[in-house]
Amino acid sequence: MKRLATSLLFALGLLAGCDKPYRRVAFELESTPPTPVHFDSDHISLVVGVAVQVKATPKRARRAYDFDVRFSLQPEDAKLLSVLDGQGRHEFVFVGLSQGSTCIDVRVDGHEEECIPVDVGPAP
Numbered sequence: 001m002k003r004l005a006t007s008l009l010f011a012l013g014l015l016a017g018c019d020k021p022y023r024r025v026a027f028e029l030e031s032t033p034p035t036p037v038h039f040d041s042d043h044i045s046l047v048v049g050v051a052v053q054v055k056a057t058p059k060r061a062r063r064a065y066d067f068d069v070r071f072s073l074q075p076e077d078a079k080l081l082s083v084l085d086g087q088g089r090h091e092f093v094f095v096g097l098s099q100g101s102t103c104i105d106v107r108v109d110g111h112e113e114e115c116i117p118v119d120v121g122p123a124p
Contacts, residue, residue, distance in 0.1 A: 070108070
């Protein structure tokens with residue numbers, strides 16, 4: 001019985017130390033676009049013809065992933081939106097190509113985690 005209790009305590013300790021898997025992407029604007037844009041983990045909006053550079057950090061429930069995690073953002077509809085790799089790690093440049101709605105596939109370590117909705121508005 002004592003051995004069972006010790007094993008259970010050990011297992012609970014392991015579970016308490018584990019961080020939950022992917023939770024969201026945190027965006028930080030690195031450029032100042034000439035028109036209003038919106039970047040958060042639930043929704044992105046920008047306009048046609050405007051490029052926006054962002055730093056995107058995949059997050060777990062309590063903390064960020066390790067810096068060297070494989071992480072990519074790909075538009076579901078490349079005719080509406082282009083997402084290019086920026087100069088630094090986890091930096092991306094979003095460019096609205098055509099008006100409409102799509103989403104960004106978020107991949108962490110090769111696994112598709114979610115698709116963040118994106119609205120591309122008309123050019124100003």
